[in-house]
Amino acid sequence: METPEQELTYSWDDLRSRLGLKAVGDELLAQAMSHPSWCDEQGLQPHQSNQRLEFLGDAVLGLAVANHLFGVLAESPEGVLTRLKSEAVKRETLARLARRLELGDFVLLGPQERASGGARKPSIMADCVEALIGAVYLAQGMAGATKFVLRILSEDLAELAEDGSPLDPKSEIQQLLQAVAQQLPEYVTASQQGPPHARTFTVEVRFMGKTLGAGSGTSKQRAQQAAARDALERRQEWLPELEA
Numbered sequence: 001m002e003t004p005e006q007e008l009t010y011s012w013d014d015l016r017s018r019l020g021l022k023a024v025g026d027e028l029l030a031q032a033m034s035h036p037s038w039c040d041e042q043g044l045q046p047h048q049s050n051q052r053l054e055f056l057g058d059a060v061l062g063l064a065v066a067n068h069l070f071g072v073l074a075e076s077p078e079g080v081l082t083r084l085k086s087e088a089v090k091r092e093t094l095a096r097l098a099r100r101l102e103l104g105d106f107v108l109l110g111p112q113e114r115a116s117g118g119a120r121k122p123s124i125m126a127d128c129v130e131a132l133i134g135a136v137y138l139a140q141g142m143a144g145a146t147k148f149v150l151r152i153l154s155e156d157l158a159e160l161a162e163d164g165s166p167l168d169p170k171s172e173i174q175q176l177l178q179a180v181a182q183q184l185p186e187y188v189t190a191s192q193q194g195p196p197h198a199r200t201f202t203v204e205v206r207f208m209g210k211t212l213g214a215g216s217g218t219s220k221q222r223a224q225q226a227a228a229r230d231a232l233e234r235r236q237e238w239l240p241e242l243e244a
Helices: 012-019 026-032 036-042 051-072 078-089 091-101 111-115 122-152 154-164 169-181 220-233 235-243
Strands: 186-193 200-207 210-217
Touching: 012 026, 012 122, 026 051, 026 122, 036 111, 051 078, 051 122, 051 154, 078 091, 078 154, 091 122, 091 154, 122 154, 154 220, 169 200, 169 220, 169 235, 186 220, 200 220, 210 220, 220 235
Parallel strands: none
Antiparallel strands: 186 200, 200 210
């Protein structure tokens, strides 16, 4: 698919280098980044947009994530694996990933879509991630696509695996509080600092109006785990009161 050079301020080598995609050619990268509005504006056919690659990438992403979680959470039941897989592949996760990868610098949009902020829309950015995965699959097969998925989602998958472990702090404190009071704790974001791509969250875990612990992390999930861990370490300060 030809892309008019005057419309671009970069070459596909920029994207290829940024994402480590030496084996993926210009044509596949251009198609993965081509929103339907761009194809309409350029007089291209609908099948030349990124929608077909998005369809393919969605299936590849799901299988790669499912296989990874199945392996790293060998003792987790089907319900836990299903929940974590849904978290890993949902639109919000993929849109956040697209921002980290700065794909908005590369997506090809029609004039109206770009003027309306299309390069920041979660749905468009999530579609670009799936389309890229589809392009990698066509260029490198399932092994290469799986390696790519696990690399770009490594941070998110690590958090999910920690959250899904039978012994993770959030699960442990939840079981403890349910046992003594039949209620669940509340996680409250106390503050967030830094730019969107490098934000730090501080979260407090509260129970019946009392702060049990606090923690910080580069995502709300990590901050919640840190807060739960802090609460567990301080349990002797608040548990006797609850048990009484």
